[in-house]
Amino acid sequence: MISVSALTKRYPEGLEAIKDVTFDISAGEMVFISGHSGAGKSTLFKLLAAIERPTSGSIVINGQNITALRQSAIPYLRRNIGLIFQDQKLLFDRTALDNVLLPLAIVGLPHKEAVRRARAALDKVGLLDRENVNPIALSGGEQQRLAIARAIVNRPSIMLADEPTANLDSDSASTIHALFRAFHQVGVTVVVATHDPQWMAQFSPRIIRLERGRLLGGAA
């Protein structure tokens, strides 16, 4: 499903954030990408989400080499991946429902069907009763759940999350953990960049460990 080969990312100022990283992730697997701050977790997340291009190496997702994709093809790739960001990237001038409707509007789903699916996604993350609330009025944990609802509304086969429980209290974090576990159980491939040891300890998943951009373990 995801095959990373000899991946290197070097920034123009000379910093090598990812160095010759190789690993595979099977369909339906749940994998943590772990490491200290500056280890390269977020860079790897951006490379997997095609937000940044690698300096060398390749990333193949569902048989498609995304590093060779034209820029104009990237949006279509992202529609099949549920992306969850540390800072959520919500639109604070829209309601919770409108935020979840955005990916469906992008793919051109008819409004009625889009509203039905957006409400279903909000229901999954326990925010259906807050659909008309502006995200600014939601707690940190609720905002992260709203971001998750937006990520799953297009029913992606892969979910990529970058530090989704950072800055959350333990209760909110537990709710997020449960949601990710539920997605994994229904066959979604889940890749989470985190340094939350409590979360990793709850599961016995594969952990891809990074240090200063290099792979320390968990490649297979």
Add this chain to the structure above:
Amino acid sequence: MMTFLAQHGLALRSALRRLVASPLNTVLSLMVIGAALALPSAGWIVLDNVQDIAGNISGTQQISLFMAVDAGRKDTAEIEARLKEAKVGKWRFVPKEEALKNLQATEGMNEIVASLPRNPLPDAFVVEPADTRPESLEELAKTAAGWPKVAHVQLDSAWIKRLDLFLRIGKLTVTLLASLFAGALVAVTFNTIRLQILAQADEIEVAKLIGATDAYVSRPFLYFGAVQGVLGGLFATVLLMAAGYVLAPPVGELIELYGGGFALQSLSAANIAVIAAIGGGLGWLGAQLSVTIYLRRIA
């Protein structure tokens, strides 16, 4: 296809929402665009009307071919044949007797004509050329002057040349003015869209991260530019019609003084459509430039 139409409908609704959301900005923009389109359009209308007046005058544009006094029937028949062969347009033979009668009918000339021992007027041909361009008229006059027994050819070419030159300068000036204002309209739209893009940079970034194509992101801005341009164009036509309404009576009086039965041409539905379409096209162009530059920067 339905998805395509739905997305365009969504973009159009989004553009209209933005126009309505800031009414003051919208009205000010429409006034600027309206003025920018109204000024050159007014120039074209004035020139069109002047050309119409000139056309009326050119309808009476004539070349008179005066035959020699001793020219006979055979000579006039020869000129008739040559005019027919040259396909110059309409022409009429005025025999010297008819010319004299006309002269007699002129007030105060009757006694003078009666005192003349014989008819001093020659036979003449009055030609109304089909091609009224100054160069064509001059060419025809030059050719006719060389025909046998044609004593004199009369053409007021200097006046026609002046009018033609005036119209050409007018058209050039209006074209330059139109280019200038078209540039201004593109710049106004460019800046409006630039500010909108900057204000919505977060939304654009999020949309692109979750799979929006450049086309999806650009569409509402392009519609905004085009719709604003069309509305500006319609506002320009309102200004022009108001100006026409105010100016029509005094212009009519002025033309009346010159004995012309002329009325200012008002804007036709086609004119209104063209002005609105030009406004829409220029608005779209400004939006496209802005979107191309600023979306690239955000990316």
